[in-house]
Amino acid sequence: MKPKLTIFGEPMLYTEGLSKLLTQSSLFNTVDLCNSYETLEENLQGKPPEFLMISSNMLMLTDLLKNVEKITAQNKTIKIIVIGNSYDIMDIRKLFNKGIKSYLDKDSRYDEFLKSVQALLSNEIYICDYAKEKMINFLNTDEKKQKLHIQDPLTKREMEILKLICDGLSSKDICEKLFISINTVETHRKRILLKLNVKNSVGVVKYAIANHIID
Template identity: 70%
Template sequence: MKPKLTIFDEPLLYAEGLSKLLVQDKIFSSIEIFNSYENLSEHIKNDPPEFLMISSGILVLTEMYSSVEKILAENKNIKIIIIGNSFDVATIRKLFNKGIKSYLDKNSSYDEFLKSIQSLLLNEIYICEYAKQMMINYISHEQEKQNSHIKDPLTKREMEILKLICDGLSSKDISEGLFISINTVETHRKRILLKLNVKNSVGVVKYALENNIFN
Protein backbone atom coordinates (compact mmCIF):
# COMPACT_ATOMS: atom_id res chain seq x y z
CA MET A 1 0.00 0.00 0.00
CA LYS A 2 1.28 3.46 -0.90
CA PRO A 3 2.03 5.80 2.00
CA LYS A 4 0.15 9.00 2.84
CA LEU A 5 1.85 12.40 2.81
CA THR A 6 0.90 15.52 4.75
CA ILE A 7 2.46 18.88 3.85
CA PHE A 8 2.65 21.67 6.43
CA ASP A 9 3.72 24.72 4.49
CA GLU A 10 2.92 28.12 3.06
CA PRO A 11 2.33 29.64 0.62
CA LEU A 12 -0.28 27.16 -0.51
CA LEU A 13 0.62 27.84 -4.14
CA TYR A 14 4.00 26.16 -3.65
CA ALA A 15 2.56 23.27 -1.65
CA GLU A 16 -0.18 22.66 -4.18
CA GLY A 17 2.35 22.68 -7.01
CA LEU A 18 4.46 20.05 -5.25
CA SER A 19 1.32 18.05 -4.52
CA LYS A 20 0.35 17.95 -8.20
CA LEU A 21 3.83 16.67 -9.18
CA LEU A 22 3.60 13.92 -6.58
CA VAL A 23 0.09 12.96 -7.69
CA GLN A 24 1.36 12.63 -11.26
CA ASP A 25 4.20 10.38 -10.12
CA LYS A 26 1.72 8.25 -8.12
CA ILE A 27 4.05 7.98 -5.13
CA PHE A 28 1.49 8.53 -2.36
CA SER A 29 -2.02 7.23 -1.84
CA SER A 30 -3.12 10.65 -0.60
CA ILE A 31 -1.66 14.12 -0.06
CA GLU A 32 -3.07 16.61 2.45
CA ILE A 33 -1.95 20.25 2.78
CA PHE A 34 -2.21 22.41 5.91
CA ASN A 35 -1.00 25.87 6.86
CA SER A 36 -2.51 25.91 10.37
CA TYR A 37 -0.83 23.98 13.18
CA GLU A 38 -4.14 23.45 14.94
CA ASN A 39 -5.67 21.85 11.84
CA LEU A 40 -2.51 19.83 11.28
CA SER A 41 -2.60 18.47 14.85
CA GLU A 42 -6.22 17.45 14.48
CA HIS A 43 -5.49 15.73 11.18
CA ILE A 44 -2.52 13.81 12.61
CA LYS A 45 -4.60 12.75 15.59
CA ASN A 46 -7.46 11.41 13.45
CA ASP A 47 -5.60 10.15 10.38
CA PRO A 48 -1.81 10.05 10.91
CA PRO A 49 0.21 9.98 7.68
CA GLU A 50 3.35 7.95 7.13
CA PHE A 51 5.20 11.05 5.91
CA LEU A 52 5.02 14.64 7.15
CA MET A 53 6.84 17.47 5.37
CA ILE A 54 7.36 20.65 7.39
CA SER A 55 8.70 23.84 5.82
CA SER A 56 10.89 26.29 7.72
CA GLY A 57 8.82 29.07 6.19
CA ILE A 58 5.83 28.30 8.38
CA LEU A 59 7.53 27.93 11.78
CA VAL A 60 10.38 29.68 13.55
CA LEU A 61 13.17 27.35 14.63
CA THR A 62 12.13 27.03 18.27
CA GLU A 63 8.57 26.20 17.19
CA MET A 64 9.92 23.63 14.77
CA TYR A 65 11.88 21.87 17.51
CA SER A 66 8.89 21.72 19.84
CA SER A 67 6.47 20.72 17.05
CA VAL A 68 8.69 17.80 15.97
CA GLU A 69 8.95 16.61 19.57
CA LYS A 70 5.20 16.88 20.17
CA ILE A 71 4.22 15.17 16.92
CA LEU A 72 6.59 12.26 17.46
CA ALA A 73 5.58 11.91 21.10
CA GLU A 74 2.02 11.30 19.92
CA ASN A 75 2.94 9.17 16.88
CA LYS A 76 6.52 7.93 16.71
CA ASN A 77 5.98 6.21 13.36
CA ILE A 78 5.58 9.41 11.35
CA LYS A 79 8.64 10.11 9.20
CA ILE A 80 9.26 13.85 9.31
CA ILE A 81 10.96 15.69 6.44
CA ILE A 82 12.20 19.22 7.16
CA ILE A 83 12.66 21.76 4.38
CA GLY A 84 15.24 24.13 5.85
CA ASN A 85 16.46 27.59 4.95
CA SER A 86 20.25 27.22 4.74
CA PHE A 87 20.41 25.86 8.30
CA ASP A 88 23.87 25.36 9.78
CA VAL A 89 25.16 21.94 10.75
CA ALA A 90 24.42 22.39 14.45
CA THR A 91 20.76 23.15 13.72
CA ILE A 92 20.47 20.20 11.36
CA ARG A 93 22.03 17.91 13.94
CA LYS A 94 19.60 19.13 16.59
CA LEU A 95 16.64 18.44 14.29
CA PHE A 96 17.83 14.86 13.77
CA ASN A 97 18.28 14.51 17.52
CA LYS A 98 14.65 15.60 17.89
CA GLY A 99 13.65 12.73 15.61
CA ILE A 100 13.35 13.92 11.99
CA LYS A 101 14.28 11.41 9.29
CA SER A 102 15.14 13.70 6.37
CA TYR A 103 16.61 17.17 5.90
CA LEU A 104 16.27 19.00 2.59
CA ASP A 105 17.11 22.63 1.93
CA LYS A 106 15.14 25.30 0.12
CA ASN A 107 17.41 24.89 -2.91
CA SER A 108 16.99 21.10 -3.07
CA SER A 109 15.56 19.79 -6.33
CA TYR A 110 12.41 17.74 -6.84
CA ASP A 111 14.60 14.76 -7.76
CA GLU A 112 16.37 15.04 -4.43
CA PHE A 113 13.00 15.11 -2.68
CA LEU A 114 12.17 11.82 -4.43
CA LYS A 115 15.52 10.37 -3.32
CA SER A 116 14.70 11.28 0.27
CA ILE A 117 11.35 9.48 0.01
CA GLN A 118 13.05 6.35 -1.31
CA SER A 119 15.55 6.44 1.57
CA LEU A 120 12.80 6.82 4.14
CA LEU A 121 10.88 3.92 2.61
CA LEU A 122 14.01 1.84 3.28
CA ASN A 123 14.04 3.11 6.89
CA GLU A 124 17.18 5.15 6.24
CA ILE A 125 17.81 8.80 7.01
CA TYR A 126 18.43 11.33 4.24
CA ILE A 127 20.44 14.53 4.18
CA CYS A 128 20.52 16.75 1.10
CA GLU A 129 23.67 17.53 -0.85
CA TYR A 130 23.87 21.02 0.69
CA ALA A 131 24.09 19.65 4.24
CA LYS A 132 26.28 16.74 3.15
CA GLN A 133 28.81 19.13 1.65
CA MET A 134 28.94 21.10 4.90
CA MET A 135 29.66 17.86 6.69
CA ILE A 136 32.52 17.03 4.32
CA ASN A 137 33.96 20.52 4.71
CA TYR A 138 33.76 20.22 8.47
CA ILE A 139 35.52 16.86 8.50
CA SER A 140 38.22 18.26 6.21
CA HIS A 141 38.77 21.17 8.58
CA GLU A 142 38.91 18.87 11.58
CA GLN A 143 41.49 16.68 9.88
CA GLU A 144 43.81 19.65 9.71
CA LYS A 145 43.41 20.15 13.46
CA GLN A 146 44.00 16.44 14.20
CA ASN A 147 40.50 16.06 15.58
CA SER A 148 40.46 13.74 18.55
CA HIS A 149 37.16 12.26 17.37
CA ILE A 150 39.06 10.60 14.51
CA LYS A 151 42.23 9.31 16.12
CA ASP A 152 43.59 7.98 12.81
CA PRO A 153 43.23 10.98 10.46
CA LEU A 154 42.12 10.52 6.88
CA THR A 155 44.73 11.21 4.25
CA LYS A 156 44.23 13.84 1.57
CA ARG A 157 43.39 11.12 -0.97
CA GLU A 158 40.95 9.46 1.44
CA MET A 159 39.21 12.79 1.98
CA GLU A 160 38.95 13.21 -1.80
CA ILE A 161 37.42 9.75 -2.19
CA LEU A 162 35.14 10.28 0.83
CA LYS A 163 33.65 13.33 -0.85
CA LEU A 164 33.09 11.43 -4.10
CA ILE A 165 31.41 8.58 -2.20
CA CYS A 166 29.09 11.08 -0.50
CA ASP A 167 28.37 12.57 -3.91
CA GLY A 168 26.97 9.17 -4.88
CA LEU A 169 29.75 8.01 -7.23
CA SER A 170 30.41 4.30 -7.61
CA SER A 171 33.88 2.80 -7.23
CA LYS A 172 34.04 2.50 -11.03
CA ASP A 173 33.18 6.19 -11.47
CA ILE A 174 35.76 7.20 -8.88
CA SER A 175 38.48 5.04 -10.44
CA GLU A 176 37.83 6.56 -13.86
CA GLY A 177 37.69 10.11 -12.50
CA LEU A 178 40.90 9.81 -10.48
CA PHE A 179 42.69 7.52 -12.96
CA ILE A 180 43.30 4.80 -10.39
CA SER A 181 42.24 1.16 -10.32
CA ILE A 182 38.97 -0.01 -8.79
CA ASN A 183 40.98 -2.15 -6.36
CA THR A 184 42.76 0.99 -5.14
CA VAL A 185 39.42 2.75 -4.69
CA GLU A 186 38.04 -0.19 -2.74
CA THR A 187 41.13 -0.21 -0.51
CA HIS A 188 40.68 3.50 0.23
CA ARG A 189 36.96 2.97 0.83
CA LYS A 190 37.62 0.22 3.38
CA ARG A 191 40.18 2.37 5.19
CA ILE A 192 37.77 5.32 5.32
CA LEU A 193 34.98 3.24 6.80
CA LEU A 194 37.40 1.63 9.24
CA LYS A 195 38.77 4.97 10.42
CA LEU A 196 35.28 6.41 10.88
CA ASN A 197 34.07 3.10 12.35
CA VAL A 198 31.03 2.93 10.05
CA LYS A 199 29.67 0.30 7.66
CA ASN A 200 28.76 2.40 4.59
CA SER A 201 28.43 5.94 3.23
CA VAL A 202 25.14 6.40 5.07
CA GLY A 203 27.11 5.66 8.21
CA VAL A 204 29.37 8.63 7.46
CA VAL A 205 26.36 10.94 7.75
CA LYS A 206 25.20 9.22 10.94
CA TYR A 207 28.72 9.50 12.34
CA ALA A 208 28.73 13.25 11.84
CA LEU A 209 25.30 13.63 13.39
CA GLU A 210 25.48 11.18 16.27
CA ASN A 211 29.10 11.13 17.45
CA ASN A 212 29.61 14.70 18.63
CA ILE A 213 31.52 15.78 15.55
CA PHE A 214 29.52 19.03 15.49
CA ASN A 215 30.03 21.45 18.35
Template identity: 55%
Template sequence: MESNLIIFDQPVLYAEGLSKLLSQTKILDNIQVCSCYLNLQHFLESENIDLLMFSSNIMMLSEIYQSVDEIKQKNPNLKIIIIGNDYDVTSIRKLFNKGITAYLDKGSSFDEFIDCVQALLAGNVFLCTQAKEKMISFVSNGKTLEVTQTKDSLTKRETEILVLICDGLSSKDIAEKLFISINTVETHRKKILTKLNVKNSVGIVKYALENNIIE
Protein backbone atom coordinates in the same frame (compact mmCIF):
# COMPACT_ATOMS: atom_id res chain seq x y z
CA MET B 1 -0.20 -0.60 1.93
CA GLU B 2 -1.16 3.02 1.26
CA SER B 3 1.37 5.82 1.72
CA ASN B 4 0.11 9.18 2.95
CA LEU B 5 1.92 12.53 3.07
CA ILE B 6 1.06 15.88 4.62
CA ILE B 7 2.81 18.96 3.22
CA PHE B 8 2.98 21.53 6.02
CA ASP B 9 4.11 24.67 4.25
CA GLN B 10 3.37 28.20 3.09
CA PRO B 11 2.47 29.83 0.77
CA VAL B 12 -0.43 27.52 -0.04
CA LEU B 13 0.05 28.10 -3.78
CA TYR B 14 3.57 26.62 -3.57
CA ALA B 15 2.45 23.72 -1.38
CA GLU B 16 -0.43 22.85 -3.71
CA GLY B 17 1.91 23.01 -6.71
CA LEU B 18 4.29 20.58 -5.02
CA SER B 19 1.35 18.33 -4.18
CA LYS B 20 0.29 18.15 -7.84
CA LEU B 21 3.84 17.40 -8.99
CA LEU B 22 4.10 14.59 -6.43
CA SER B 23 0.71 13.20 -7.50
CA GLN B 24 2.04 12.80 -11.03
CA THR B 25 4.86 10.53 -9.81
CA LYS B 26 2.31 8.09 -8.33
CA ILE B 27 4.69 7.08 -5.54
CA LEU B 28 2.24 8.32 -2.89
CA ASP B 29 -1.40 7.36 -2.54
CA ASN B 30 -2.67 10.43 -0.71
CA ILE B 31 -1.21 13.94 -0.38
CA GLN B 32 -2.72 16.67 1.75
CA VAL B 33 -1.69 20.29 2.15
CA CYS B 34 -1.82 22.08 5.49
CA SER B 35 -0.72 25.59 6.48
CA CYS B 36 -2.06 25.81 10.05
CA TYR B 37 -0.44 24.01 12.98
CA LEU B 38 -3.78 23.35 14.68
CA ASN B 39 -5.11 21.76 11.49
CA LEU B 40 -1.93 19.71 11.23
CA GLN B 41 -2.45 18.34 14.75
CA HIS B 42 -6.03 17.44 13.81
CA PHE B 43 -4.86 15.59 10.68
CA LEU B 44 -2.29 13.62 12.65
CA GLU B 45 -4.82 12.68 15.33
CA SER B 46 -7.65 11.69 12.98
CA GLU B 47 -5.89 10.10 10.00
CA ASN B 48 -3.22 7.49 9.34
CA ILE B 49 -0.27 9.57 8.11
CA ASP B 50 3.08 8.04 7.12
CA LEU B 51 5.10 11.10 6.09
CA LEU B 52 5.14 14.75 7.11
CA MET B 53 7.02 17.39 5.14
CA PHE B 54 7.74 20.27 7.50
CA SER B 55 9.00 23.49 5.89
CA SER B 56 11.09 26.23 7.47
CA ASN B 57 8.86 28.71 5.61
CA ILE B 58 6.19 28.15 8.20
CA MET B 59 8.13 28.33 11.49
CA MET B 60 11.39 29.54 12.99
CA LEU B 61 13.99 26.88 13.81
CA SER B 62 13.34 27.06 17.56
CA GLU B 63 9.63 26.49 16.90
CA ILE B 64 10.43 23.56 14.63
CA TYR B 65 12.47 21.92 17.40
CA GLN B 66 9.53 22.22 19.79
CA SER B 67 6.95 21.10 17.23
CA VAL B 68 8.97 18.03 16.19
CA ASP B 69 9.26 17.09 19.87
CA GLU B 70 5.49 17.36 20.34
CA ILE B 71 4.64 15.54 17.13
CA LYS B 72 7.04 12.64 17.72
CA GLN B 73 5.79 12.12 21.26
CA LYS B 74 2.25 11.60 19.94
CA ASN B 75 3.22 9.95 16.64
CA PRO B 76 6.47 8.00 17.23
CA ASN B 77 6.26 6.14 13.91
CA LEU B 78 5.71 9.24 11.79
CA LYS B 79 8.55 9.99 9.37
CA ILE B 80 9.33 13.70 9.29
CA ILE B 81 11.07 15.47 6.41
CA ILE B 82 12.45 18.90 7.27
CA ILE B 83 13.04 21.42 4.47
CA GLY B 84 15.62 23.68 6.11
CA ASN B 85 16.57 27.27 5.47
CA ASP B 86 20.30 26.75 4.96
CA TYR B 87 20.73 25.32 8.47
CA ASP B 88 24.22 24.69 9.82
CA VAL B 89 25.60 21.27 10.74
CA THR B 90 24.85 21.65 14.46
CA SER B 91 21.20 22.51 13.78
CA ILE B 92 20.78 19.58 11.40
CA ARG B 93 22.27 17.25 13.97
CA LYS B 94 19.85 18.57 16.61
CA LEU B 95 16.89 17.98 14.28
CA PHE B 96 17.87 14.32 13.90
CA ASN B 97 18.23 14.11 17.67
CA LYS B 98 14.68 15.41 17.95
CA GLY B 99 13.47 12.57 15.76
CA ILE B 100 13.30 13.67 12.12
CA THR B 101 13.93 11.02 9.48
CA ALA B 102 15.12 13.17 6.57
CA TYR B 103 16.67 16.56 5.94
CA LEU B 104 16.56 18.56 2.70
CA ASP B 105 17.74 22.11 2.21
CA LYS B 106 15.93 24.90 0.38
CA GLY B 107 18.40 24.41 -2.49
CA SER B 108 17.45 20.76 -2.96
CA SER B 109 15.91 19.79 -6.30
CA PHE B 110 12.55 18.12 -6.88
CA ASP B 111 14.38 14.96 -8.02
CA GLU B 112 16.23 14.85 -4.70
CA PHE B 113 12.93 15.26 -2.89
CA ILE B 114 11.60 12.25 -4.79
CA ASP B 115 14.72 10.29 -3.82
CA CYS B 116 14.07 11.29 -0.21
CA VAL B 117 10.43 10.11 -0.25
CA GLN B 118 11.38 6.80 -1.85
CA ALA B 119 14.13 6.27 0.73
CA LEU B 120 11.70 6.87 3.59
CA LEU B 121 9.04 4.59 2.11
CA ALA B 122 11.71 1.89 1.90
CA GLY B 123 12.42 2.30 5.61
CA ASN B 124 15.62 4.31 5.28
CA VAL B 125 16.73 7.79 6.30
CA PHE B 126 17.86 10.62 4.02
CA LEU B 127 20.31 13.51 4.12
CA CYS B 128 20.53 15.80 1.09
CA THR B 129 23.71 16.42 -0.88
CA GLN B 130 23.85 20.05 0.20
CA ALA B 131 23.86 19.08 3.88
CA LYS B 132 26.63 16.55 3.27
CA GLU B 133 28.70 19.25 1.57
CA LYS B 134 28.23 21.46 4.63
CA MET B 135 29.52 18.60 6.76
CA ILE B 136 32.64 18.26 4.61
CA SER B 137 33.24 22.02 4.79
CA PHE B 138 32.66 21.97 8.54
CA VAL B 139 35.30 19.29 9.01
CA SER B 140 37.81 20.79 6.54
CA ASN B 141 37.75 24.05 8.48
CA GLY B 142 39.06 22.22 11.51
CA LYS B 143 35.82 22.21 13.46
CA THR B 144 34.61 19.21 15.39
CA LEU B 145 31.40 17.96 16.86
CA GLU B 146 31.11 16.11 20.14
CA VAL B 147 32.32 12.60 19.35
CA THR B 148 30.29 9.61 20.38
CA GLN B 149 32.45 6.91 21.94
CA THR B 150 31.65 3.34 20.92
CA LYS B 151 32.57 0.12 22.67
CA ASP B 152 33.87 -1.47 19.48
CA SER B 153 35.19 0.40 16.46
CA LEU B 154 33.59 -0.15 13.07
CA THR B 155 35.41 -2.15 10.43
CA LYS B 156 36.16 -0.65 7.02
CA ARG B 157 33.22 -2.55 5.47
CA GLU B 158 30.85 -1.52 8.26
CA THR B 159 31.85 2.12 7.80
CA GLU B 160 31.26 1.77 4.06
CA ILE B 161 27.77 0.37 4.68
CA LEU B 162 27.07 3.06 7.28
CA VAL B 163 27.76 5.77 4.67
CA LEU B 164 25.45 4.04 2.16
CA ILE B 165 22.70 3.82 4.78
CA CYS B 166 23.08 7.57 5.30
CA ASP B 167 22.73 7.97 1.53
CA GLY B 168 19.26 6.44 1.86
CA LEU B 169 20.07 3.11 0.18
CA SER B 170 18.09 0.00 1.08
CA SER B 171 19.78 -3.29 1.99
CA LYS B 172 19.01 -4.53 -1.53
CA ASP B 173 20.61 -1.44 -3.11
CA ILE B 174 23.67 -1.74 -0.87
CA ALA B 175 24.04 -5.42 -1.74
CA GLU B 176 23.95 -4.64 -5.45
CA LYS B 177 26.39 -1.76 -5.12
CA LEU B 178 28.93 -3.74 -3.09
CA PHE B 179 28.36 -7.07 -4.89
CA ILE B 180 27.46 -8.91 -1.71
CA SER B 181 24.29 -10.71 -0.58
CA ILE B 182 21.40 -9.01 1.18
CA ASN B 183 21.94 -11.37 4.13
CA THR B 184 25.53 -10.14 4.41
CA VAL B 185 24.33 -6.52 4.39
CA GLU B 186 21.74 -7.29 7.09
CA THR B 187 24.43 -8.98 9.20
CA HIS B 188 26.66 -5.91 8.90
CA ARG B 189 23.70 -3.63 9.67
CA LYS B 190 22.94 -5.54 12.88
CA LYS B 191 26.59 -5.35 13.93
CA ILE B 192 26.62 -1.60 13.25
CA LEU B 193 23.50 -1.09 15.38
CA THR B 194 25.04 -3.14 18.20
CA LYS B 195 28.40 -1.38 18.10
CA LEU B 196 26.86 2.08 17.98
CA ASN B 197 24.24 1.16 20.59
CA VAL B 198 21.42 2.57 18.45
CA LYS B 199 18.06 1.10 17.49
CA ASN B 200 17.59 2.09 13.85
CA SER B 201 18.85 3.98 10.80
CA VAL B 202 18.10 7.35 12.41
CA GLY B 203 20.57 6.49 15.16
CA ILE B 204 23.12 5.57 12.52
CA VAL B 205 22.74 8.98 10.85
CA LYS B 206 23.14 10.72 14.21
CA TYR B 207 26.38 8.83 14.78
CA ALA B 208 27.64 9.71 11.30
CA LEU B 209 26.90 13.40 11.87
CA GLU B 210 28.52 13.44 15.30
CA ASN B 211 31.65 11.68 14.09
CA ASN B 212 32.08 13.57 10.79
CA ILE B 213 32.14 10.46 8.60
CA ILE B 214 29.45 11.35 6.07
CA GLU B 215 31.16 12.29 2.85
Protein backbone atom coordinates in the same frame (compact mmCIF):
# COMPACT_ATOMS: atom_id res chain seq x y z
CA MET C 1 -0.40 0.10 0.26
CA LYS C 2 0.86 3.56 -0.66
CA PRO C 3 1.62 5.93 2.24
CA LYS C 4 -0.14 9.20 3.02
CA LEU C 5 1.72 12.52 2.92
CA THR C 6 0.89 15.74 4.72
CA ILE C 7 2.60 18.97 3.66
CA PHE C 8 2.85 21.72 6.26
CA GLY C 9 4.01 24.75 4.35
CA GLU C 10 3.31 27.89 2.38
CA PRO C 11 2.78 29.69 0.06
CA MET C 12 -0.25 27.75 -1.12
CA LEU C 13 0.73 28.24 -4.76
CA TYR C 14 3.90 26.27 -4.08
CA THR C 15 2.32 23.57 -1.91
CA GLU C 16 -0.63 23.05 -4.26
CA GLY C 17 1.72 22.67 -7.21
CA LEU C 18 3.87 20.19 -5.30
CA SER C 19 0.77 18.31 -4.17
CA LYS C 20 -0.44 17.85 -7.76
CA LEU C 21 3.02 16.79 -8.89
CA LEU C 22 3.28 14.18 -6.13
CA THR C 23 -0.24 12.88 -6.75
CA GLN C 24 0.64 12.33 -10.41
CA SER C 25 3.83 10.51 -9.42
CA SER C 26 1.78 7.75 -7.71
CA LEU C 27 4.18 7.77 -4.74
CA PHE C 28 1.47 8.55 -2.22
CA ASN C 29 -2.10 7.45 -1.69
CA THR C 30 -3.19 10.94 -0.65
CA VAL C 31 -1.47 14.31 -0.24
CA ASP C 32 -2.98 16.70 2.31
CA LEU C 33 -2.07 20.37 2.70
CA CYS C 34 -1.91 22.31 5.97
CA ASN C 35 -1.11 26.03 6.14
CA SER C 36 -1.56 26.50 9.90
CA TYR C 37 -0.47 24.56 12.95
CA GLU C 38 -4.12 24.12 13.98
CA THR C 39 -4.98 22.35 10.73
CA LEU C 40 -1.83 20.26 11.08
CA GLU C 41 -2.85 19.10 14.56
CA GLU C 42 -6.26 18.11 13.22
CA ASN C 43 -4.61 16.23 10.35
CA LEU C 44 -2.38 14.27 12.73
CA GLN C 45 -5.29 13.10 14.88
CA GLY C 46 -7.00 9.82 14.20
CA LYS C 47 -5.00 8.12 11.49
CA PRO C 48 -1.87 10.24 11.00
CA PRO C 49 0.05 10.19 7.71
CA GLU C 50 3.13 8.04 7.29
CA PHE C 51 5.02 11.04 5.86
CA LEU C 52 5.02 14.65 7.04
CA MET C 53 6.89 17.38 5.19
CA ILE C 54 7.49 20.60 7.16
CA SER C 55 8.69 23.81 5.54
CA SER C 56 11.01 25.95 7.66
CA ASN C 57 9.10 29.10 6.71
CA MET C 58 6.21 27.92 8.89
CA LEU C 59 8.06 27.93 12.22
CA MET C 60 11.11 29.50 13.84
CA LEU C 61 13.87 26.96 14.38
CA THR C 62 13.28 26.77 18.15
CA ASP C 63 9.56 26.15 17.58
CA LEU C 64 10.35 23.67 14.83
CA LEU C 65 12.56 21.66 17.18
CA LYS C 66 9.89 21.63 19.89
CA ASN C 67 7.11 20.60 17.52
CA VAL C 68 9.16 17.88 15.82
CA GLU C 69 9.86 16.41 19.25
CA LYS C 70 6.17 16.62 20.18
CA ILE C 71 4.97 15.07 16.91
CA THR C 72 7.43 12.18 16.99
CA ALA C 73 6.59 11.49 20.66
CA GLN C 74 2.91 11.18 19.79
CA ASN C 75 3.41 9.39 16.46
CA LYS C 76 6.32 6.97 16.67
CA THR C 77 6.08 5.76 13.06
CA ILE C 78 5.74 9.12 11.32
CA LYS C 79 8.58 10.04 8.95
CA ILE C 80 9.31 13.76 9.01
CA ILE C 81 11.02 15.57 6.14
CA VAL C 82 12.18 19.10 6.94
CA ILE C 83 12.77 21.66 4.20
CA GLY C 84 15.36 23.88 5.86
CA ASN C 85 16.55 27.41 5.24
CA SER C 86 20.33 26.99 4.92
CA TYR C 87 20.59 25.68 8.49
CA ASP C 88 24.07 25.08 9.86
CA ILE C 89 25.31 21.59 10.67
CA MET C 90 24.65 21.80 14.40
CA ASP C 91 21.00 22.78 13.82
CA ILE C 92 20.51 19.97 11.30
CA ARG C 93 21.97 17.56 13.84
CA LYS C 94 19.51 18.84 16.47
CA LEU C 95 16.61 18.19 14.09
CA PHE C 96 17.72 14.58 13.57
CA ASN C 97 18.14 14.17 17.32
CA LYS C 98 14.55 15.35 17.76
CA GLY C 99 13.30 12.72 15.33
CA ILE C 100 13.28 13.89 11.70
CA LYS C 101 14.20 11.29 9.09
CA SER C 102 15.16 13.53 6.18
CA TYR C 103 16.65 16.99 5.70
CA LEU C 104 16.33 18.86 2.42
CA ASP C 105 17.30 22.48 1.90
CA LYS C 106 15.16 25.17 0.28
CA ASP C 107 17.24 24.92 -2.91
CA SER C 108 17.03 21.11 -3.14
CA ARG C 109 15.67 19.84 -6.44
CA TYR C 110 12.61 17.63 -6.93
CA ASP C 111 14.76 14.59 -7.75
CA GLU C 112 16.36 14.88 -4.30
CA PHE C 113 12.92 14.84 -2.75
CA LEU C 114 12.18 11.61 -4.61
CA LYS C 115 15.48 10.13 -3.40
CA SER C 116 14.52 11.15 0.12
CA VAL C 117 11.14 9.40 -0.14
CA GLN C 118 12.76 6.22 -1.44
CA ALA C 119 15.28 6.26 1.40
CA LEU C 120 12.54 6.69 4.00
CA LEU C 121 10.47 3.91 2.45
CA SER C 122 13.53 1.70 3.02
CA ASN C 123 13.70 2.86 6.68
CA GLU C 124 16.84 4.89 6.02
CA ILE C 125 17.55 8.56 6.69
CA TYR C 126 18.35 11.11 4.01
CA ILE C 127 20.46 14.28 3.96
CA CYS C 128 20.49 16.44 0.84
CA ASP C 129 23.71 17.04 -1.09
CA TYR C 130 23.90 20.68 0.05
CA ALA C 131 23.87 19.68 3.73
CA LYS C 132 26.32 16.83 3.10
CA GLU C 133 28.79 19.25 1.54
CA LYS C 134 28.45 21.60 4.51
CA MET C 135 29.00 18.65 6.84
CA ILE C 136 32.16 17.54 5.02
CA ASN C 137 33.55 21.09 5.07
CA PHE C 138 32.72 21.37 8.77
CA LEU C 139 34.45 18.08 9.60
CA ASN C 140 37.52 18.95 7.52
CA THR C 141 37.83 22.36 9.19
CA ASP C 142 37.33 20.86 12.63
CA GLU C 143 39.93 18.17 11.92
CA LYS C 144 42.47 20.79 10.88
CA LYS C 145 41.81 22.77 14.04
CA GLN C 146 42.34 19.65 16.13
CA LYS C 147 45.59 18.86 14.36
CA LEU C 148 46.96 22.36 14.88
CA HIS C 149 45.68 22.86 18.42
CA ILE C 150 47.93 21.99 21.33
CA GLN C 151 46.84 23.16 24.76
CA ASP C 152 50.47 23.28 25.94
CA PRO C 153 52.83 24.20 23.05
CA LEU C 154 56.08 22.31 22.57
CA THR C 155 59.22 24.02 23.79
CA LYS C 156 62.16 24.65 21.48
CA ARG C 157 64.01 21.64 22.95
CA GLU C 158 60.91 19.40 22.66
CA MET C 159 60.49 20.42 19.02
CA GLU C 160 64.14 19.57 18.43
CA ILE C 161 63.67 16.13 19.99
CA LEU C 162 60.41 15.60 18.07
CA LYS C 163 62.27 16.05 14.77
CA LEU C 164 64.97 13.62 15.87
CA ILE C 165 62.30 11.06 16.84
CA CYS C 166 60.84 11.48 13.35
CA ASP C 167 64.31 10.84 11.93
CA GLY C 168 64.19 7.45 13.66
CA LEU C 169 66.75 8.16 16.40
CA SER C 170 66.52 6.22 19.64
CA SER C 171 66.68 7.89 23.06
CA LYS C 172 70.34 6.82 23.31
CA ASP C 173 71.12 8.36 19.90
CA ILE C 174 69.34 11.59 20.86
CA CYS C 175 71.16 11.96 24.19
CA GLU C 176 74.53 11.51 22.44
CA LYS C 177 73.63 13.96 19.68
CA LEU C 178 72.34 16.67 22.04
CA PHE C 179 74.83 15.97 24.87
CA ILE C 180 72.11 15.46 27.47
CA SER C 181 71.37 12.50 29.75
CA ILE C 182 69.13 9.70 28.59
CA ASN C 183 66.81 10.42 31.54
CA THR C 184 66.34 13.96 30.25
CA VAL C 185 65.54 12.61 26.79
CA GLU C 186 62.97 10.19 28.23
CA THR C 187 61.38 13.02 30.23
CA HIS C 188 61.09 15.11 27.05
CA ARG C 189 59.63 12.13 25.18
CA LYS C 190 56.92 11.65 27.80
CA ARG C 191 56.02 15.35 27.72
CA ILE C 192 55.83 15.34 23.92
CA LEU C 193 53.49 12.32 23.93
CA LEU C 194 51.35 13.96 26.59
CA LYS C 195 51.14 17.32 24.81
CA LEU C 196 50.34 15.78 21.42
CA ASN C 197 47.92 13.28 22.98
CA VAL C 198 49.56 10.34 21.20
CA LYS C 199 50.71 6.98 22.52
CA ASN C 200 54.01 6.33 20.77
CA SER C 201 56.58 7.49 18.23
CA VAL C 202 54.28 6.53 15.36
CA GLY C 203 51.74 9.03 16.66
CA VAL C 204 54.47 11.66 16.92
CA VAL C 205 55.45 11.10 13.28
CA LYS C 206 51.82 11.25 12.11
CA TYR C 207 51.34 14.54 13.95
CA ALA C 208 54.53 15.98 12.48
CA ILE C 209 53.50 15.02 8.94
CA ALA C 210 49.92 16.31 9.35
CA ASN C 211 51.19 19.67 10.58
CA HIS C 212 54.03 19.92 8.03
CA ILE C 213 56.75 19.86 10.67
CA ILE C 214 58.44 17.24 8.52
CA ASP C 215 57.84 16.27 4.89
